[in-house]
Amino acid sequence: MKPAPFKYIAASSLDHALSLKAEHGDEARFLAGGQSLVPAMNFRLARPAVVIDINGLDDLAGIDHGPTIRVGALTRYCALEQDNGFLRSCPLFADALPHIAHPQIRNRGTIGGNLSHADPASELPAVAVAMEARMRLKSAGGERQLATSEFFQGSLTTDLAADEMLVDVEFPALPPLSGSCFMEVARRRGDFAIAGVAAIVTLDTEGRYAKVRLALCGVGETPFDASEAAASLIGEPCTDRPIKAAAAAIQAAIEPAGNVHASADYQRHLAGVLAQRAIRTAYQRAANAA
Amino acid sequence: MQPDRHEISVSVNGTPYRRSIESRMLLSDFLRHDLLLAGTHVGCEHGVCGACTVLLDGAPIRSCLMLAVQANGHELSTIEGLASNAGELSPVQKAMHDHHGLQCGYCTPGILMTMTAFLKQNPQPSEDEVREVLSGNLCRCTGYQHIVDAMMAAAQAMRAAAP
Amino acid sequence: MTTRFFGAPVKRNEDRKLLTGQALFIDDVELPGMLHAAFLRSQAAHARIARIDVSRALQRPGVVAVYTADDYGDYWQRGPLLVPPPPIPGSVFNLRTQVPLAKDKVRHVGEPLAVVVAESRYIAEDALDDIDVDLEPLPAVIDLEAALRPGSALVHDDLGSNVSAHVHQSKGDYRAAAANAHLVIKRRFAYEHGISSTIETRGVVAHWEARSQHMTIWDTTQAPVFVRNGLAAVLGLGERQVRVIAPFVGGGFGPKIMMFYPEEVALPWISMRLNRPVKWIEDRLEHFFATTHERGQIHDAEIAVAHDGRILGVKDVFLHDGGAYDPYGLTVPINSQCTLLGPYVVPAYDSTFTAVFTNLPIVTPYRGAGRQHGVFVIERLLDLAAHELNIDPAEIRRRNLIPADAFPYKNGIIYQDFSVLEYDSGNYEPVLDQALQAIDYSGFRQEQEKLRAQGRHVGIGIACYVEGTGIGPYEGAKVQVQANGKVSVATGIGTQGQGHFTSFAQIVADQLGVDVTDVDIVTGDTDQFYWGAGTFASRGAVVAGNAVNEASRAVRQKALKLASDAFECAEEDLVLADGKISIVGIPEKFLSLGELARRANPMRGAVKPGTEPGLESTQYFGPPSGATANGVHAMIVEVDPDTFDIRILKYVVVHDCGTVINPLILEGQIHGGVAQGIGNAFYEKLVFDDQGQLLNASLADYLLPTALDVPRMQLGHTVTPSPLNPLGIKGAGEAGAIPVGPLFAQAIEDALQLKEKNVELLEIPLSPSRIFELIKASVP
Structure with a gap:
C-alpha cells in the first residue's frame, strides 16, 4: 500500500497553487490535510500525476469572525474545535466535530478538504447544508x-x-x-455516519417553529437538504405530532442505498429517529436561548 | 518517469536530519527505513489503526497519512525520544509497564505518543475522556482496560510531579 | 523451593524494549542489499488462468525479477497437511492443500499469481500494474448449501464434489432420548467468525548467505521449528543450514501458524536464486485475503430436555466453510463439535458435520478455533429450552452442570488431539455462583423492572463454556546458568505478546533462587532451541511452562550436587536463594550460581564419568492430553430501542484455568479475549458478495472494537489445578473470546423483550441494522 509516483510541488502562494492547477488540471490534486487523499493514494485508488501541497498557504487558514463567519479552507478541524467563539456562533460544529474520526486525524484534516472530498457520509457537508453555507471557489481566471x-x-x-x-x-x-443539534449513528465513534442529522430550529416569540433547517448525511449520494420535508413544522408548536409527521416526510424523501453496515431500510428508519431527536434537541436549545 | 526527489530537513526527537527522498515516501517509511527509527510501527497505512502515530510539532498525527516531504522544516517526536537520556521511562511509559498495558507491544508506540500529548493538555482526564482519545488507536491484545488504568495512573503521577 | 514469583503479579521483563521502541519486529530487519517483494494477487475468486505476461514488469527500472508458478519448476509443491485428521471411524477427508503460486486456476480472491522483486516496495508495487493477466472467470462457490448441490461449480475439479470432510460422532442414543423427552427444540443457527487482524500484519525476510551456505529466515510465525524443518526439506537444505527466527511478533491469535503461506515458500527461494536478502511485509489490504480467516458454520441443531430442563440429548448437523484449501484437516469443525458439549451432562449426542470447499480464503484456527460456534449452539438451545419451560436461564444451566465428583469426565468422542475427549478436572458450580453474585443476578431482575418502567431497555446474559487447552504433543526448554549468574532459557515456541519472557522467568526464578529479572528468555529462534511445536491452542504456558519447570528443577539439582561436593556436605543442608547456595545457618559460606557455573565447565582436571558440563539442562514435557479450563461470562447491556445501538453496563468473567502463574498476565489474556469476542459478536463481519469479493477490506469497514466499545471487565477466578501437569496449569489464551456471542444474543433479547415479539437471535455477528431487520421481519 504505497502511493504511485507523482510530482510534488509545494505551492508558494495561492496564485502559484491556482496556476499549477490550471496547468495540470485533473492530473493534479491539491494536498491539504491529506486525511482522505493519502489513504486513497496508498490504496492506489487515487493516482494524481502532480500533488500540489497547499499546507504552506497560511492565508487559507483561519476564521474570520465578522458578521458572516468565514472559514478558510485550510483551517484544520482541531483549530475549529479550539475556537470557542466559532463554536458559539456555529454550534452545529461543536456537536459534529467530535464525530469526525479521531484526534490524530482532526489535527491534520481541513474543512476545505472535507467539503471538497464530498463524502456523503461525512458530517460537515450536512452541517454546511443546514447552515446555508456559501462556498467560494477560486481559479487563476x-x-x-x-x-x-x-x-x-x-x-x-x-x-x-x-x-x-x-x-x-x-x-x-x-x-x-x-x-441547533447534530447527531448521528455510526458503528463506532469516529466512523462515517450510517445516518446523521443536522438541525437548526428558529422559534417565533410564541415558541412556534419559525424556520427549520435540516440536513442529513449518510443516506444518499449527497448531503440531503430535508428542510422542505420539514417545512410542515413551520407555525407548529413543539408537540409530538408535527415532529413525527416531519420525520415521516423526511423518510419518504430520502433514498438511502444501504451499505456493509446497514440496510437501506435501517438507514431510513434511523433518519426518522434521528430527525425527531435532533429537532427536539434543537428546539430545546432554541427555547433555552430565548 | 524519473523519481521526483526532494531535499528535506527535519528534527526528530531533537536531532536534525537532512535527507534526499522521493516525494511519495510516506513519513512512516521515512522514519522507519531511512532514519532507522523503527520504533514507530505501521499497521494499516490508511489512517485507522493509529500504530504509526507520531507528534508533528507536538500534536499527534498519523505518519502513514503524511508524505515525508511535507515534514520538511518540522519537528517530530517518536517513541525513541520518550525516555530520558539516562534511560528513565516517562510517566506514561512507566504506567504502561506497571499496569500491564501492553502485550505484543505493536500498537504501543502509537498509544504512547497519542496519550503523551493528550495528558500534557488534559492533566486530569476522566476515564471516559481517556477512552475517547484512546479510541483512535486500535489494540488487538489488551481489551484496553489495562491501558486505561495506566493512563489514569500516569495522569496522577504527572500531576503529582508537576511543580 | 520457595514460590516468591510463581503466582505473583510480576511486571513484565519484555516491556522495556517494547516501550522504548527497541524491540525487533519483522519489518525492523534491515540488511545490506535487501530487496523487496510484492505479490500480484487474484482479483477473481474463481477463474482459469489463461495467461500471465510479466515482460513489461521486468523492464521497469528497479525491478530485479518477477516469478510465476512456472518459474518454480520442481519447487512448486502443494503445502503439507499441517494437522492430520483424528482417527474417527467412517470419516471422510479430502486433502487439498494450498499452492505456493496459482497455476492453471485461482481459487480465492487474493491468491498469489506472481511475485515481483525490486529495489524497494514502492517499485515492486508499481511493477504489479505492469503484469498482464488474463483470467477466465468461473462461477464462484460461495454458498455452503449450494456448494453441495449436484451441478455446483467445483473448487477442486478432480474431486467431483466440494466436500472437504464429513464426520459423524455420537455417544448415547439420541433417538431414544428425543423419543422420551418432554420437549424437543430445533433451530437453525448461523455463526460467522472473522479475521484475526493482528495490528502487525505478517512478514518474511529471507537471507541466503552463499559463502556459508546458510539460510536465515525471519518469519512472523507462531511455529518456527516446523517452518524450519519444512522449508529445509523443500529447499533441499539440511535443517542445520536453516535458522528461523520469529522475532517480536505483533499478535498471533492462530493465523500466524500455517504451513506454508505462499510468501514463506517464495522468499527463501528468491533469496537463494538472487543471492540477496529479500523482505516481504504483508500490507493491510493483503491481510484481508492472504492471511487465513475463520468463517461461517450453519447448524441445524436440536435439544431434547426433560420437564425440569435436564438435557437428555443433543443432535447437530452442521456445515463448515473451510475456504479454498484444507491444510488444517478437521481442527476447526472438530473443535466446534466437541466444545458444543460444554460444561454440561449431555447423555446422548449425535453430531455430523460436512466441511465444504468454497472460493474464499482459507479457514484455519483463530482464537477460539471453532469453539465459539459450538458454544453458541448449546447456549442458545438452553436459552430456548429455558424459555419454553419457564425456567430461569441461569437455573437451567446450573441443573445441567457436570457435578464436581464426576471428574475426570469422559465425553466419549474424539477431540482434535486424537484422544478421547475427557475433562481432566473441574468444579463448575462455584464458577457459576461467583459470576451470578458478581453481576448481582437476582438484584438485577428487580432493577430491570424499575428501569423498564423508566423506559430503559436493559437485559442480562449469562453463558458457560469449557475450553480444551494445553494439548500435546510436547515442548522443550533449555535452562542454563551463565558465569555472570544470570539464567538463560530457550524454548521452541514463538511468542506474540503472551508474556512468556516473564511467566517462564517466574518459574525459573523460583526454582533457582534468582530474581525474575535475572532470567533471560529466548523464544522463537531455532538456533537457540531446536525442537518444539508452537504457540497455539492455549498451550504455551501449559506445555512449554512445564518444560521450563522440569529443566529448571534439573539445573537446581545439578547446582545443589556441585555445591554439596564443594562444601562436602549433604544437599539437604544447603539453601539456594538470592543467586547463591549456602550451608544452612552459615550464610557467609556460599557459592554463587555463577561460580558454580564456572566450576561446571573446568579448564583442567578430571570430571567424573557421566558428568555433563555446564550448569544447564534440557528437558521436555508432553501432557497425556489437554487440560480443560472453564468459565462463565455475564453481561448487562442497555439497548436503544430506536437505534438498536448498545451500551454494555457491566461485564463479568469468572474463570478457572487451574494454577495461575501471573495474575496480571492472565487478566490481560482474558481482557483481550473478551474484546475479540465482542468484536466477533457485534462488530466484525467479513462481507462477501456472491462472486466472492470482500466488500469491506479495510479497517475503516472491518470494525475492530475500540476503547469505547470494550467495557471495563470485572474478573474472578477459581482454581482447580489440572492433574495432567506438575504445575497444575490450564491454558487461558482463548477463554475470553469463546462465550461472548451467546451472551450478546441472550442479553439483547432480554433487553428488548424479543421473545415476547417472537424474535430469536440465532446468528452471530449481530449489529443494530440486523436486529432492526429481524424485528421488522417478525412483524406480520
Missing part, C-alpha cells in the same frame, strides 16, 4: 460563490472545475431564537 446545493453534485463529486480550489466557506449568523 477568477472566483465564484456557490450555495451548497450547487456545490455538492454527487458522491465524491462537486461542482469544482479542474482548475478551481475551494478557498473559504461562509456561514451566515444564526437568527435570534435559534438552536
Whole structure:
C-alpha cells in the first residue's frame, strides 16, 4: 500500500497553487490535510500525476469572525474545535466535530478538504447544508460563490472545475431564537455516519417553529437538504405530532442505498429517529436561548 | 518517469536530519527505513489503526497519512525520544509497564505518543475522556482496560510531579 | 523451593524494549542489499488462468525479477497437511492443500499469481500494474448449501464434489432420548467468525548467505521449528543450514501458524536464486485475503430436555466453510463439535458435520478455533429450552452442570488431539455462583423492572463454556546458568505478546533462587532451541511452562550436587536463594550460581564419568492430553430501542484455568479475549458478495472494537489445578473470546423483550441494522 509516483510541488502562494492547477488540471490534486487523499493514494485508488501541497498557504487558514463567519479552507478541524467563539456562533460544529474520526486525524484534516472530498457520509457537508453555507471557489481566471446545493453534485463529486480550489466557506449568523443539534449513528465513534442529522430550529416569540433547517448525511449520494420535508413544522408548536409527521416526510424523501453496515431500510428508519431527536434537541436549545 | 526527489530537513526527537527522498515516501517509511527509527510501527497505512502515530510539532498525527516531504522544516517526536537520556521511562511509559498495558507491544508506540500529548493538555482526564482519545488507536491484545488504568495512573503521577 | 514469583503479579521483563521502541519486529530487519517483494494477487475468486505476461514488469527500472508458478519448476509443491485428521471411524477427508503460486486456476480472491522483486516496495508495487493477466472467470462457490448441490461449480475439479470432510460422532442414543423427552427444540443457527487482524500484519525476510551456505529466515510465525524443518526439506537444505527466527511478533491469535503461506515458500527461494536478502511485509489490504480467516458454520441443531430442563440429548448437523484449501484437516469443525458439549451432562449426542470447499480464503484456527460456534449452539438451545419451560436461564444451566465428583469426565468422542475427549478436572458450580453474585443476578431482575418502567431497555446474559487447552504433543526448554549468574532459557515456541519472557522467568526464578529479572528468555529462534511445536491452542504456558519447570528443577539439582561436593556436605543442608547456595545457618559460606557455573565447565582436571558440563539442562514435557479450563461470562447491556445501538453496563468473567502463574498476565489474556469476542459478536463481519469479493477490506469497514466499545471487565477466578501437569496449569489464551456471542444474543433479547415479539437471535455477528431487520421481519 504505497502511493504511485507523482510530482510534488509545494505551492508558494495561492496564485502559484491556482496556476499549477490550471496547468495540470485533473492530473493534479491539491494536498491539504491529506486525511482522505493519502489513504486513497496508498490504496492506489487515487493516482494524481502532480500533488500540489497547499499546507504552506497560511492565508487559507483561519476564521474570520465578522458578521458572516468565514472559514478558510485550510483551517484544520482541531483549530475549529479550539475556537470557542466559532463554536458559539456555529454550534452545529461543536456537536459534529467530535464525530469526525479521531484526534490524530482532526489535527491534520481541513474543512476545505472535507467539503471538497464530498463524502456523503461525512458530517460537515450536512452541517454546511443546514447552515446555508456559501462556498467560494477560486481559479487563476477568477472566483465564484456557490450555495451548497450547487456545490455538492454527487458522491465524491462537486461542482469544482479542474482548475478551481475551494478557498473559504461562509456561514451566515444564526437568527435570534435559534438552536441547533447534530447527531448521528455510526458503528463506532469516529466512523462515517450510517445516518446523521443536522438541525437548526428558529422559534417565533410564541415558541412556534419559525424556520427549520435540516440536513442529513449518510443516506444518499449527497448531503440531503430535508428542510422542505420539514417545512410542515413551520407555525407548529413543539408537540409530538408535527415532529413525527416531519420525520415521516423526511423518510419518504430520502433514498438511502444501504451499505456493509446497514440496510437501506435501517438507514431510513434511523433518519426518522434521528430527525425527531435532533429537532427536539434543537428546539430545546432554541427555547433555552430565548 | 524519473523519481521526483526532494531535499528535506527535519528534527526528530531533537536531532536534525537532512535527507534526499522521493516525494511519495510516506513519513512512516521515512522514519522507519531511512532514519532507522523503527520504533514507530505501521499497521494499516490508511489512517485507522493509529500504530504509526507520531507528534508533528507536538500534536499527534498519523505518519502513514503524511508524505515525508511535507515534514520538511518540522519537528517530530517518536517513541525513541520518550525516555530520558539516562534511560528513565516517562510517566506514561512507566504506567504502561506497571499496569500491564501492553502485550505484543505493536500498537504501543502509537498509544504512547497519542496519550503523551493528550495528558500534557488534559492533566486530569476522566476515564471516559481517556477512552475517547484512546479510541483512535486500535489494540488487538489488551481489551484496553489495562491501558486505561495506566493512563489514569500516569495522569496522577504527572500531576503529582508537576511543580 | 520457595514460590516468591510463581503466582505473583510480576511486571513484565519484555516491556522495556517494547516501550522504548527497541524491540525487533519483522519489518525492523534491515540488511545490506535487501530487496523487496510484492505479490500480484487474484482479483477473481474463481477463474482459469489463461495467461500471465510479466515482460513489461521486468523492464521497469528497479525491478530485479518477477516469478510465476512456472518459474518454480520442481519447487512448486502443494503445502503439507499441517494437522492430520483424528482417527474417527467412517470419516471422510479430502486433502487439498494450498499452492505456493496459482497455476492453471485461482481459487480465492487474493491468491498469489506472481511475485515481483525490486529495489524497494514502492517499485515492486508499481511493477504489479505492469503484469498482464488474463483470467477466465468461473462461477464462484460461495454458498455452503449450494456448494453441495449436484451441478455446483467445483473448487477442486478432480474431486467431483466440494466436500472437504464429513464426520459423524455420537455417544448415547439420541433417538431414544428425543423419543422420551418432554420437549424437543430445533433451530437453525448461523455463526460467522472473522479475521484475526493482528495490528502487525505478517512478514518474511529471507537471507541466503552463499559463502556459508546458510539460510536465515525471519518469519512472523507462531511455529518456527516446523517452518524450519519444512522449508529445509523443500529447499533441499539440511535443517542445520536453516535458522528461523520469529522475532517480536505483533499478535498471533492462530493465523500466524500455517504451513506454508505462499510468501514463506517464495522468499527463501528468491533469496537463494538472487543471492540477496529479500523482505516481504504483508500490507493491510493483503491481510484481508492472504492471511487465513475463520468463517461461517450453519447448524441445524436440536435439544431434547426433560420437564425440569435436564438435557437428555443433543443432535447437530452442521456445515463448515473451510475456504479454498484444507491444510488444517478437521481442527476447526472438530473443535466446534466437541466444545458444543460444554460444561454440561449431555447423555446422548449425535453430531455430523460436512466441511465444504468454497472460493474464499482459507479457514484455519483463530482464537477460539471453532469453539465459539459450538458454544453458541448449546447456549442458545438452553436459552430456548429455558424459555419454553419457564425456567430461569441461569437455573437451567446450573441443573445441567457436570457435578464436581464426576471428574475426570469422559465425553466419549474424539477431540482434535486424537484422544478421547475427557475433562481432566473441574468444579463448575462455584464458577457459576461467583459470576451470578458478581453481576448481582437476582438484584438485577428487580432493577430491570424499575428501569423498564423508566423506559430503559436493559437485559442480562449469562453463558458457560469449557475450553480444551494445553494439548500435546510436547515442548522443550533449555535452562542454563551463565558465569555472570544470570539464567538463560530457550524454548521452541514463538511468542506474540503472551508474556512468556516473564511467566517462564517466574518459574525459573523460583526454582533457582534468582530474581525474575535475572532470567533471560529466548523464544522463537531455532538456533537457540531446536525442537518444539508452537504457540497455539492455549498451550504455551501449559506445555512449554512445564518444560521450563522440569529443566529448571534439573539445573537446581545439578547446582545443589556441585555445591554439596564443594562444601562436602549433604544437599539437604544447603539453601539456594538470592543467586547463591549456602550451608544452612552459615550464610557467609556460599557459592554463587555463577561460580558454580564456572566450576561446571573446568579448564583442567578430571570430571567424573557421566558428568555433563555446564550448569544447564534440557528437558521436555508432553501432557497425556489437554487440560480443560472453564468459565462463565455475564453481561448487562442497555439497548436503544430506536437505534438498536448498545451500551454494555457491566461485564463479568469468572474463570478457572487451574494454577495461575501471573495474575496480571492472565487478566490481560482474558481482557483481550473478551474484546475479540465482542468484536466477533457485534462488530466484525467479513462481507462477501456472491462472486466472492470482500466488500469491506479495510479497517475503516472491518470494525475492530475500540476503547469505547470494550467495557471495563470485572474478573474472578477459581482454581482447580489440572492433574495432567506438575504445575497444575490450564491454558487461558482463548477463554475470553469463546462465550461472548451467546451472551450478546441472550442479553439483547432480554433487553428488548424479543421473545415476547417472537424474535430469536440465532446468528452471530449481530449489529443494530440486523436486529432492526429481524424485528421488522417478525412483524406480520
